[in-house]
Amino acid sequence: MTHVSMLAFNALNGVTFAALLFVVASGFTLIFGLMRIVNLAHGALYLVGGYVGLTVATKTGSFLAGAATAAVAIAILGFLTDTCLLRFVRGYELRQVLLALGVALVLNDAALVVWGGDTFTVPVPAVLQGPLQLGGIAYPRYRLFVLAVGLLIFAGLWFLLHRTRLGALIRAGVDDLEMVDAMGVDIKRVFIYTFMFGSALAGLGGTLGGAFLSLYPSADVEILVFSLAVVIIGGRGSLAGAGVGSLLVGMLATFGQVWFPELAYFVIFGPMAILLAFRPLGLFGRAA
Amino acid sequence: MTSFVARRDVAILALVFAALCAVPFAAPGYKTSLATEMLIFAILAMSIDVLSGYAGRTSLGHGAIFGIAAYVVLYTVTVAGGRPWTGALLGLLAATAAAVVFALLAIRTSGVYFLLITLALGMIVWGICLRWTSVTGGENGLRGSVRPEWIASPAAFYWFVLATTGAMAFGLWRFVHSPFGLTLRGIRESESRMRALGYDVSLHLFVGFVVSGFFAGAAGVLYAFFNSFASPATVSLAQSVEALLMVLVGGVGTLVGSFVGSIAIISLENFVSFHTERWPMVLGLVFIATMIFAPEGLVGRARLVLARHSPRNP
Numbered sequence: 001m002t003h004v005s006m007l008a009f010n011a012l013n014g015v016t017f018a019a020l021l022f023v024v025a026s027g028f029t030l031i032f033g034l035m036r037i038v039n040l041a042h043g044a045l046y047l048v049g050g051y052v053g054l055t056v057a058t059k060t061g062s063f064l065a066g067a068a069t070a071a072v073a074i075a076i077l078g079f080l081t082d083t084c085l086l087r088f089v090r091g092y093e094l095r096q097v098l099l100a101l102g103v104a105l106v107l108n109d110a111a112l113v114v115w116g117g118d119t120f121t122v123p124v125p126a127v128l129q130g131p132l133q134l135g136g137i138a139y140p141r142y143r144l145f146v147l148a149v150g151l152l153i154f155a156g157l158w159f160l161l162h163r164t165r166l167g168a169l170i171r172a173g174v175d176d177l178e179m180v181d182a183m184g185v186d187i188k189r190v191f192i193y194t195f196m197f198g199s200a201l202a203g204l205g206g207t208l209g210g211a212f213l214s215l216y217p218s219a220d221v222e223i224l225v226f227s228l229a230v231v232i233i234g235g236r237g238s239l240a241g242a243g244v245g246s247l248l249v250g251m252l253a254t255f256g257q258v259w260f261p262e263l264a265y266f267v268i269f270g271p272m273a274i275l276l277a278f279r280p281l282g283l284f285g286r287a288a
Numbered sequence: 289m290t291s292f293v294a295r296r297d298v299a300i301l302a303l304v305f306a307a308l309c310a311v312p313f314a315a316p317g318y319k320t321s322l323a324t325e326m327l328i329f330a331i332l333a334m335s336i337d338v339l340s341g342y343a344g345r346t347s348l349g350h351g352a353i354f355g356i357a358a359y360v361v362l363y364t365v366t367v368a369g370g371r372p373w374t375g376a377l378l379g380l381l382a383a384t385a386a387a388v389v390f391a392l393l394a395i396r397t398s399g400v401y402f403l404l405i406t407l408a409l410g411m412i413v414w415g416i417c418l419r420w421t422s423v424t425g426g427e428n429g430l431r432g433s434v435r436p437e438w439i440a441s442p443a444a445f446y447w448f449v450l451a452t453t454g455a456m457a458f459g460l461w462r463f464v465h466s467p468f469g470l471t472l473r474g475i476r477e478s479e480s481r482m483r484a485l486g487y488d489v490s491l492h493l494f495v496g497f498v499v500s501g502f503f504a505g506a507a508g509v510l511y512a513f514f515n516s517f518a519s520p521a522t523v524s525l526a527q528s529v530e531a532l533l534m535v536l537v538g539g540v541g542t543l544v545g546s547f548v549g550s551i552a553i554i555s556l557e558n559f560v561s562f563h564t565e566r567w568p569m570v571l572g573l574v575f576i577a578t579m580i581f582a583p584e585g586l587v588g589r590a591r592l593v594l595a596r597h598s599p600r601n602p
Binding site (some may be wrong): 086093095102103105106108110112113205214221225262269270273276280 | 346393395397399400401403404405407408410411412413414416418419420421422521525529536566568569571572573574575576579580583
């Protein structure tokens, strides 16, 4: 491969990884933005979603069924986490984070019991297998599919947030929660929808990611830390922030891996830590 | 009245200390090493509590500072061929230096953002330890006996750790009850008010963080002596999480709670690991239960109950 096509190949890797990150991190940032919950269980939801998608896709032979089941199952799991546990610590930021951390530990260990410690890859349909000729390079079809899904979800979320009543309530809630509540809106119901929707995105992301990053017991922490980086860079509750953050983190992670394999982590989190020190609310974040 | 209480407290402390000194005689072998581990983690938990309980900044990066010290000790002695005390000194220096960097980046934030940035900084350290194979040994980590000759026996090492822990607990107790510590508590209660009163909030938080990091590093040096092994797991998020849970279970802002929490969590870990492999799940459940039922921790809860039944506050 020539130098240029190598560069293009890596850039595509970065963009497609960013698309996956966006799917996962957009759910994370919605929950963080509206409910002020840093859901540290988001990575575990991703992993369990991936495993559910894997099981269903293997049993039924349909990738679509796997992804859909994963999204629904994780939405229900999110609903249970929120109504059975997080409800008791509502309003206490730090206690919510730490409780979510406990949920993450439990879910991760439960997944280890059910699916074991082996590495799995979610099977993809024949249409999405193999490479596609793009100019001078052959690029895996599946990763391009993930890119398309990421763009679709970005468009869908933009529509939801800017063209529907629920979206308007979510945006209003991100900016000023008390005011929305005082206007007579049942913000608790909006909370539950948001939490379920954000969780569903984690479950979908798990199935999507499980087909090219594969699933293994520590995959949850890895994706969680990437999502954290995305949200910290982009800013709490911002869709545009999640998009830009995903792109930055996806690119940094991919090129960092290629150019400085020993310092790959530093390449991602170094810029993030510095950004956070100077812009604590992220690029697109606004004060609560 | 106060002097009586103080004298009673001192008497209790002296009794507890005497009892702790007797551990290697009463329970030699494995139990002594378990007690050593509890003391080391109590130091780490106290270092977190100084920030969390007194400055209102909960850190998820202290496991990394702790682990850096352990790595540096092992590297100095086993790879570079230095003496144990050189290693200990360099380990402390490295941990303090890491705390300086962490502090510079983290003190501008508070609340969840502080938690997130310390978590991310800890992950950088973890990633470097995992990938920088030529220095850190990658996943295999660094191994080797690094304990100085005269504290080689388990009992001698236990007494050494006990003495160090006692001195450090006293130092930290003085620190949080000093005017400086009071200022930290003021910052926890209201940053803007302290700023209006003319206090340099950033400087206080910076110094508080670095002091806290120094103690986490001291725990890391002792851990290297104790465990003779450091791997990416030593600097991992799980390490920070477990130490933070000790603080929470014991009681945030109490210092003594760090000992209670360390004893409780390590005993539980030991007990659970003996019967099943599901320790992470139990750890998670303890986290959830603590947050829902006893967010003030065991010591905090005991104090509340005592205050309620005390004749002076009916």
